[in-house]
Amino acid sequence: MASRTARHLRIMVPAAAWTAAMEDGSVRVDGLTWETAPHIEHAPERFVATREQAYDAGENGLRRYVIDLLAGAPPTAIPVFFSREYMHRNLLVREDSPMTSPADLAGKAIGARLTAVSGTSAAVLMVLEQAYGVDLASLKLHMDAGRLPTNRMGLDLRPGPETDEAALEQLLRGDVDAVIFTTGPRYWSLFGGDELDELIEAHPGIRTLVSGPDLAVDAYRRTGLYPISDLVVLSKELVEADPEAPALLVDAFSQANDLSSQHRDAAEQALAERELALLGEDPYRYELGANERLNIAAYTDFFYRMGAIERSPDPEELFVPSTVR
Numbered sequence: 090m091a092s093r094t095a096r097h098l099r100i101m102v103p104a105a106a107w108t109a110a111m112e113d114g115s116v117r118v119d120g121l122t123w124e125t126a127p128h129i130e131h132a133p134e135r136f137v138a139t140r141e142q143a144y145d146a147g148e149n150g151l152r153r154y155v156i157d158l159l160a161g162a163p164p165t166a167i168p169v170f171f172s173r174e175y176m177h178r179n180l181l182v183r184e185d186s187p188m189t190s191p192a193d194l195a196g197k198a199i200g201a202r203l204t205a206v207s208g209t210s211a212a213v214l215m216v217l218e219q220a221y222g223v224d225l226a227s228l229k230l231h232m233d234a235g236r237l238p239t240n241r242m243g244l245d246l247r248p249g250p251e252t253d254e255a256a257l258e259q260l261l262r263g264d265v266d267a268v269i270f271t272t273g274p275r276y277w278s279l280f281g282g283d284e285l286d287e288l289i290e291a292h293p294g295i296r297t298l299v300s301g302p303d304l305a306v307d308a309y310r311r312t313g314l315y316p317i318s319d320l321v322v323l324s325k326e327l328v329e330a331d332p333e334a335p336a337l338l339v340d341a342f343s344q345a346n347d348l349s350s351q352h353r354d355a356a357e358q359a360l361a362e363r364e365l366a367l368l369g370e371d372p373y374r375y376e377l378g379a380n381e382r383l384n385i386a387a388y389t390d391f392f393y394r395m396g397a398i399e400r401s402p403d404p405e406e407l408f409v410p411s412t413v414r
Contacts, residue, residue: 096331098123098338100146103171105274106361107373109352110345118341120333146338149322150208151388151407155398158407165328167335167412168377169321169342172274175305176216176316178281179209180298181289182267183260188298192221199228200265201249202256204235206397208318209271215316215391220308231265239396257292267298275373276357276364279305306367315372317384320407328409335409343375377404377413 100123102108110116112125126144154166180199182188188197194217203210210232217223225242232249240246250256256268273283279302289295299305309315321342327334350358365371372380385404393401405413 093120093333095120095122096334097121098145098327098334099126099143100124100338101126101144101148103274105171106349106352106357107171107275107346108342110348111341115348115351116341116344118337118344121337121341123341145324145327147322148319151318151320151385152206152208152211152392152397154320154322154407155389155392155402158402159399163325163328164407164409165323165325166320166408167323167339167342168381168408169339169375170317170319170373170381171321172319173315173317173372174209174212174272174274174278175309176209176213176278177299177305177308178272178278178285178297179213179269180267181257181260181270181295182298183263184294184296186266186296186298188266189300190221190304191217191298192223194221194228194267194298195223196227197229197266198231198264199267199269200231200256200259201269202232202251202253203269203271204233204249205230205244205246206235206237206392206395210269211391211395211397212316212318212388213269215388216308216314218391219387220312220314229265231259232269237396241394241396244395253288257295261292261294276360279364279367280360282360302364302367309368309372313380313383314387315380315384316388317381318388323409332411335412339375339412346373346375377408 098121102111102125148171158164177191180191188194201210205211214225218225225244229245229247231247234246250259253270259265260268270285272278272285277283323335353361382404385407389401392398
């Protein structure tokens with residue numbers, strides 16, 4: 090590549106081991122400099138940051154992004170996936186529940202403060218259907234539909250709780266058999282030790298549906314499912330003004346990801362190593378490889394079958410062409 094004048098960017102990254110090297114100066118890429126901005130925790134605001142705020146790179150939910158893409162927006166995503174969740178520990182049940190597997194939820198009532206088309210709820214439902222054979226039409230879903238123009242699946246959607254506390258109260262009263270919550274990303278979603286455990290500790294009488302990582306690992310080995318619900322996206326202005334920047338940013342984020350171990354304490358590093366040993370492979374490469382294609386295709390197809398999007402695009406359609414090998 091010919092020498093180029095460095096472009097300075099403002100990027101939003103989560104506070105995580107896999108992005109820390111972007112913040113401390115360990116990663117350098119010829120042709121780019123950057124400053125990192127605080128991560129926006131609330132998803133709706135985070136997902137519009139590159140469009141409505143002065144960010145050159147951030148995140149967007151896959152469903153929201155596909156809706157914009159199908160409406161004619163150009164692709165601005167790059168194959169970088171900060172935060173994946175296995176969508177098993179996301180299900181909470183009463184401590185005295187006899188259920189121990191997602192398969193046990195067939196015909197049961199599930200509640201959530203999140204809407205049915207939220208990244209977490211939809212991914213949990215997809216895993217129930219595709220990894221455990223649960224007939225989603227058999228579920229009584231106490232969660233608001235959200236932006237679901239057509240209920241193609243005929244889901245039994247009922248008014249949901251307005252807050253997380255109300256969802257937990259429903260569970261403890263026996264109004265529902267399980268509730269859906271978000272977990273920490275990556276290995277936290279497999280082993281715990283995140284804010285979900287703190288919530289359980291603060292609410293006696295509830296537990297996660299699954300105990301330990303075995304079921305999630307088995308589901309991954311059987312199906313390859315490890316949902317990708319969020320994408321790293323760039324501003325339209327950056328993609329148009331600097332065609333080289335998207336690929337350079339994939340390189341930068343990949344370098345930071347490779348340096349993750351330098352930004353974990355011993356306990357977190359042990360979790361990361363145990364996860365890879367159980368899976369038998371590294372699911373965190375920033376590329377559009379076979380597993381990434383499988384999960385993006387499965388998720389977009391699920392949203393189409395739900396009625397949340399008008400078409401399920403091919404995975405390649407979602408990304409800036411120069412970043413897809």
